[in-house]
Structure formats: structure tokens, C-alpha cells
Amino acid sequence: MKADTGRAGIVLAGGPSTRFEDGDKALAALAGRPLLLHAVEAVSPVVDDVVVSCRRDQRRSFESALEGVDVSFATDPIDGLGPVGGLRTALRETDRLTAVVIGCDSPLVPPAFLGHLLDRLEGSTTAGVLVRTDGRTRRLPTAVNTRAAAAAASEALDDGGTLHDVVERLAPVVIPEHHVAAAVDTERLVTVDTRADLARVEETLGRRIASGSPGGSPSGADGVRSNGR
Template sequence: MKPDTGCAGVVLAGGRSRRFGGTDKATVPIGGMPMIGHVVGALVPVVDEVVVNCRPDQESALRAALSPREVTVAVDPIADRGPVVGLRTALRATERALAVVVPCDTPLVPSSLLAHLRTRARHASGAVPTVEGSVRPLPAAMHVRAGVAACSEAVGRGQPTLDDVVTALSPVVVPERDVRAYADPTAFLDVDTPAALAVAEATLARSSDADGRSRLERSTD
């Protein structure tokens, strides 16, 4: 691989899952597989490698949850500094030109939307979707170097948020009418509580393939 070619899929999984009762939501089963497995399964058709950002104490459990797929694990040198620092850590761990970024708690996001964001980001600094009238910072696609610079700019302001990264990145904002062509609002469900987990379980059950195979299982064929 030559530097600055291809696309990385970045999964942000370093949060403490406090609203989930302290259990690491990334490894909680949904439809018979860990939540993070659904996210990686959506990324695999779109990217050339997967980078998972996490705290040091999560690494072994996340590798086990994603086995047998090999992923690059970008461990935060200092835990609990927030998603912006985690995103920067992950972006620094790849030599790909582009990155598609997804949080670990959005198991319903479709590959088709991620592919569209990647396409829209090719001739810009990045691309983010409009959902229910608001610009969402994730999922997103971005040029890796621009993303690192935007994260650093946001960190320099103190107490950075992902919205600050979007401001610094100045990406293409994909209109909602275009987003709806690839995903309905349920695709953006954040599974950060047990109640949201139940909704995701029901949604996945309704949309499961006739052969019952998960996205991650199909992606490892």
C-alpha cells in the first residue's frame, strides 16, 4: 500500500457507556452478534481497512468481539479525553487518504450511506449528513490529514466536541433529501441506553435477511 491512498473505516468505541449502566455497549449483543460487529459489517464493503479507537482496557474484548476479522486497534494513550481526541488517535493510525467515521453505537447505519459520504468527500475536506433538519457530525467521511488538523484545532479550543471538528473541517453538508435516498431516520439510532437497544433489536429483527446471516458474517466470506 502506498501512503495517502484508499479509505479507512474508523469506529469510535472509547466511551464509558455510562447511560448503558457501565457495560461496554460496543460488545453488547444485538441480533446474536456484538454491536460493534454490525458497525464494522457496514464499513467493510466501503473501506480498505478498519481502525477501532478504544481505551487500553477495551482492546482485548474488542478484538475478541470482532474475531476472526483483523482490525487495527488505535488505543488512546490517555483514556477518557473524549471522542475528538479518540478520532484524532484513530486517524493518525492509518496511512489511507480518506476515512469514513462511525460511532460504535449506530448498528443500523447502512453501507450505502457510508459509500455516498465517501464519494461526496473525495473532492472536499469531508462530508456529513443532514438528519431531521440538523447537521450530524457522524457518520462522516473526511480526508485523513484534514481530519487530523480539524481535531487538533478543536482540541486547541479546549473541551472539544465533534461539532467543533465539523466547524473546523468545513465539509460538504449532504442535504436531507439525498440522505433519505440511502437511509431512513432509524439508521441514525444511537444505542446508548437499554431502551434504545430494544428498539435496535426489533428493527434488526424486522429487516434481517431471509437466510439469517449478519453483515459481519457476509463480509468475512
């Protein structure tokens, strides 16, 4: 049993997959298992509860994909509110103090790095943590104070804001690019938007398995550098 650390994991999976041909990308297979399952397995080791945010029409197929896995589902009550609406619904679903948020399209993110984001949040006076890679501040993964983020999501919905706007309202700490690179192989933070992206991730995973690199299995080694904590 995990210690009661007051942490939730939120997996955003309600998107329409407009750039992903032939089906819902959350259910697309990587190494024989759905991307959604990889994302849930990435976050589960460092939190107490996992909440999957999805649309009503996705829930049955997601329940099948995650059969036997301990998760709850936050179903958007109103269609069309996008990831901000999905995040707000998921945040309202948990009574945990903090949450780490990832997308279902992040199959290789190391659990220990997500734990690192939560540690940074809980060790600061801010209500949010973001990371910077490749010259830009990423909207995901992020760690947030759940109550503050739920309020920020409501404000962002009223203003037509984006997911990035939600976290910006929390006056977040942004982990600099060189600190991120010291903590984790940034190749592990890749997101899958298209079938071509999925093929590249499959190739990366195969290369890691063949070479015996840390994190060769999405649910195996954590892929976090020892000097990054």
C-alpha cells in the same frame, strides 16, 4: 482483495457508555453479536483498512469480540480526551487519504451509504462531509480527509472542542435532509445510547427480517435506495 482506493474506516468505541446500564455498550449483543462487530461489518466493505479506536482497558475484550476480523486498534495514549482524542489517534494510525467515521453504536448503517459519503467527499473540494436528519446536522457518520481532520482534531483538543467542531473546521459539505432520505432509509442511521434504544433496534431488526425488507440483516442487504447514488 479490495481495490486500493486509499480509504480507511474508523469506528469510535472508546466512550464510557455512561447512559448505557450494565457494561460497555460496544459489547452489548444485537442479534447475538456485539454492536462493535456490526459497526465494523458496516464499514469494512467500502474501505481498505478498519481502525477501531478504544481505551487501553477495552482492548483485550474488543480483540476477543473481533477475533478473526481484520482490524487494527488505535489505543488512546492519554485517558480522558473523549471522542476527539480517539479520532485523532485513529487518524494518525492510518496512511489512507480519506476516512469514513462511525460510532460503535450504529449497528444498522448500510455499507453503501458510507461509501456514498466517501464518494461525495472525493468528488468535492472540501475536507469533510456531514449529513442532516431530523432537523439537525449529525456529527456521525462523517467522511473526512485524514490529514486535514487530524490537524483539526488537534486544534479542537487545544480549544476544548467537540467532535462536531472537528468536522466544522473542515468547511464540510452538509448533505440536506431530503437528499439523505432519498439515498437511505433514515431508520438505518439510528444510534444506540441506552438499553431502551437497543431494545428498539432489536425490534426494528426483527420487523425487517419478518417482512423481508431490504437490510433485514445488519450485514446483509445494503439498505440504500437505488435513486440515491
